[in-house]
Amino acid sequence: MSWAQTASAKKARQLDSVPPEWLNSESNLPPPGQLNVFHFPQESGTLSALDLEITESHVAALLSNLASCKWSSVQVTTSFYKRAIVAQQLTNCLTEIFVDRALARAKELDAHLEKTGKVVGALHGLPISLKDQISIKGIESSMGYVSWIGQHAEKNAVLVDILESLGAVPFVKTNIPQTLMWPETFNHVFGRTTNPHNRSLTSGGSSGGEGALVALKGSPLGVGSDIGGSVRIPAGFCGVYGFRPSYNRVPYAGCVNSLEGQDSILSVLGPLSNTLDGIKTFFKAVMSAQPWLKDPMVIRKRWSDEEYNLMDHGNGVKKLCFAIMWDDAVIMPHPPVRRGLEITKNALLAAGHQVIDWTPYKQAEIVLTTNAIWNAASSEDYQTAAAPSGEPVIPSMGVLPDDAKLLFRPTGPGLSAFELWQVQKRKRSLRQEYLKLWEDTASLTGTGRPVDAIISPMAPYTAPPHGLNKTASYTMTWNLLDYPAVVIPVSKVDQSLDMKQPREKFYTPEDQENYELYDPATYENAPISVQVIGRTMEDEAVIAMSEVVDDALKVAQSL
Amino acid sequence: MSWAQTASAKKARQLDSVPPEWLNSESNLPPPGQLNVFHFPQESGTLSALDLEITESHVAALLSNLASCKWSSVQVTTSFYKRAIVAQQLTNCLTEIFVDRALARAKELDAHLEKTGKVVGALHGLPISLKDQISIKGIESSMGYVSWIGQHAEKNAVLVDILESLGAVPFVKTNIPQTLMWPETFNHVFGRTTNPHNRSLTSGGSSGGEGALVALKGSPLGVGSDIGGSVRIPAGFCGVYGFRPSYNRVPYAGCVNSLEGQDSILSVLGPLSNTLDGIKTFFKAVMSAQPWLKDPMVIRKRWSDEEYNLMDHGNGVKKLCFAIMWDDAVIMPHPPVRRGLEITKNALLAAGHQVIDWTPYKQAEIVLTTNAIWNAASSEDYQTAAAPSGEPVIPSMGVLPDDAKLLFRPTGPGLSAFELWQVQKRKRSLRQEYLKLWEDTASLTGTGRPVDAIISPMAPYTAPPHGLNKTASYTMTWNLLDYPAVVIPVSKVDQSLDMKQPREKFYTPEDQENYELYDPATYENAPISVQVIGRTMEDEAVIAMSEVVDDALKVAQSL
Known part of the structure; x- marks a missing residue:
């Protein structure tokens, strides 16, 4: 099978993973020439009034309504899932879709709350989207490389373990550029993610799937990574909040990545959300889980209310x-x-x-x-990753094959x-x-x-x-x-x-x-x-x- | 001038920097064949009873007596200086000796305390010894390379600024191995540092000068560096306390070093002292100066009494x-x-x-x-440093020229x-x-x-x-x-x-x-x-x- 066939087969499996009733037919969707699709979710026939109410809610309201049992986690997760699928049809922002796993987890959380009267943790019942590189046990982490299709993660990334221990429900993984080292989002496996405000524009990258998905309120809280702007660029281009924390505060261990072993300018994980409250909630919750006990790179430094209260300012x-x-x-x-x-x-x-x-x-x-x-050593890194499938390293994120010459692509021998x-x-x-x-x-x-x-x-x-x-x-x-x-x-x-x-x-x-x-x-x-x-x-x-x-x-x- | 002549001239200048009255004559010193010289300072004719009382005191007592004006900083610094010179004659542990500068600083501190009734900071008046690589403005930082003789530091290392702001009196710099990347102490400029407990044994390294000096109570508190044991090995071999802190807590900026730009396994600065109190006093004092405002590598993390009180234990x-x-x-x-x-x-x-x-x-x-x-890349690093003078990179710390084959010396091309x-x-x-x-x-x-x-x-x-x-x-x-x-x-x-x-x-x-x-x-x-x-x-x-x-x-x- 050629690399292109392998990629097509994977893309077909992706579509098969979506419940058909969550899909809009082609005729219901905005035509490709309609650039601004920001408001389409409200018009989509697949979302109920409750789905819309839930997905238009911010993180604080969601957590409150989940904790009070006004909304179950199964309900909230389903609503966001349905809207995420609409976002996928509009902007091609998703990679992995694992409905059964996520809803089973949501059901467990609902049962726990019903039985004990207590939430599992600070993120109880909240669906969270994850950039493709953030591994979930049993789910593929292809990171847009055809070569890596079929690599099902043997275990969760440390962050996923922590988010689940806090009650979160990982429910989709999101699109990235091949190599991650581009500020746009396009690869041979999943294709291109577009900007919901104007689909002729880039969603940015490398966490471009998160940017488009969160902007369309297909996820209340997403996690991207940022080595040169990869959280902030898609957040900015798509009109949401995004946070690049300092090195080694949010645990990165167990993710797949590019340039592994490069110890100098580090990639970090960070949140995207439609409110700053989502950003703070994520960061404070992750710190509360003492991530330094699970990832040796994480600095042993607790969330500081004093610093949040601007003691140094x-x-x-x-x-x-x-x-x-x-x-x-x-x-x-x-x-x-x-x-x-x-x-x-x-x-x-x-x-x-x-x-x-x-x-x-x-x-x-x-x-x-x-x-x-x-x-x-990035050339060697990219070539090593692309070689097994024979797929080319993409020379440009442009729409034309010869639209090359961007700043990021290394040309020398290292x-x-x-x-x-x-x-x-x-x-x-x-x-x-x-x-x-x-x-x-x-x-x-x-x-x-x-x-x-x-x-x-x-x-x-x-x-x-x-x-x-x-x-x-x-x-x-x-x-x-x-x-x-x-x-x-x-x-x-x-x-x-x-x-x-x-x-x-x-x-x-x-x-x-x-x-x-x-x-x-x-x-x-x-x-x-x-x-x-x-x-x-x-x-x-x-x-x-x-x-x-x-x-x-x-x-x-x-x- | 050959590199050997340049080195000899530097060594002669070193001797010239010592007040003659602090030197024991050859006939007063233990003969070279006397291996254990640990108790000689008490027999040295150059130290008064007060000098001995002061230099036998631990850091807490010194600071207390300095703060109460029982002892002036000029007195304390002079006493340790005299004992350090004895240590130098016994074990060859010093590199730079700058009596005028140190005593002028001590005098300023005494005047300040007399005038204001207040100490300058937590280390008021305390003489501190520094490994050669820790730069002091106007003093050479040759680090044992003949090539670097004559390189007078243009400014203080950040740690020196901080120690001085806390009231400390840097008073000597101490010997190291060429390249720093040896666990013994020998170089072409200053020669070999021996172990005061048994001079046929190594003092360890690379902070071997500190180990020998602190063991002989020629310094109440010394600062070394540790990338693979370089504080702990001389501390252990010489019978004193030594602390290797975590990466990036004690500021390193402004020191000269080997393997600069190696961002993966980092060298750290750490204290040596005759009591754990000296270790704690140093670390807590340095943290109190918010070193992250002066060295961008230092982690913004204040001294934590909770952690010292074993909250996690x-x-x-x-x-x-x-x-x-x-x-x-x-x-x-x-x-x-x-x-x-x-x-x-x-x-x-x-x-x-x-x-x-x-x-x-x-x-x-x-x-x-x-x-x-x-x-x-250590070979290239060492060769680059040694090349200007033509001195050879030392293949072994052994006493015989052909006593090579240690584990540390790289052989490959990098x-x-x-x-x-x-x-x-x-x-x-x-x-x-x-x-x-x-x-x-x-x-x-x-x-x-x-x-x-x-x-x-x-x-x-x-x-x-x-x-x-x-x-x-x-x-x-x-x-x-x-x-x-x-x-x-x-x-x-x-x-x-x-x-x-x-x-x-x-x-x-x-x-x-x-x-x-x-x-x-x-x-x-x-x-x-x-x-x-x-x-x-x-x-x-x-x-x-x-x-x-x-x-x-x-x-x-x-x-």
């Missing part, structure tokens, strides 16, 4: 000082991105906070250093260990310099403290057309520095507000190329997001400061 | 369960090492604690994996980055397996918890003759696993107690070779130590459990 009793990085002095963001920052600035000022400018620092070098570390160490030494210097830069802002803020958090674009554009997400520089920076970051949706592209502005001077050729790509009509309806960035291991404080930003935005929007 | 109210690893199933320890473990076991049982056996797990593979990661990643992936699996192994002991302890701490040999022998410290396997294991570990002195080799026992079966050829090396007379008077090992990031708890072990030993010894 004036205890939150006075104004915070945010610094906005308007651009990175390499690629100027498109007009809607700038507008998102302005909205955020004005909302924070109106809420009584201080906002100053953040001067970008060696952004190009940070990005080059990050790429050099990944690409020290580095020696000694060369790699020299790059990693440079990385450490950059982190040292950036720390000093941040500490030195204490003289600029008027609070007596350094800047509390940086606010930056998530990307120099909103979701672009497929194949054109050519840089992850606005997210990668914080991975090298290991700064936790939350993506917050702010608005959407509006042709009347986000007109193209004349520019004559450009930072770089890439800046000019990016400028020329902008055209308000192409990006119509794409979500606009910002990134709230804190300091290494300040995860709790970054969540709290993101709530400050989000609350300010909500107040401003309600005026 | 029954709050210390009931018995603890220790597990003794009697040997590693690769090399059987010599009889005195076994006796040290037996003394410890009996002391703990007498104190009401539980002691079970620890089964060694994949020790050989752990050591091979560690070596493979370091040696991925690895590719991809090969390195595969080894690092194996490392992560080993850590995962070991975590499970430890968790699974919960069924064996009777406490309801897994084993609280492991007790193991520090090495398969007490300090051996120069050139024969061929393995660091008993310490390296815990570096790969990132387990914090404290070395505690227990006893000394006694020919009447530590007789050679007949053995016929051996684990490995190295085991047989090690067995054949033992001869009680050779090792006479060498300190016997044990290692107390906890779990990643349990630094506070490991200090507390080491106090439990140390207290039990002291009670047992007083009976």
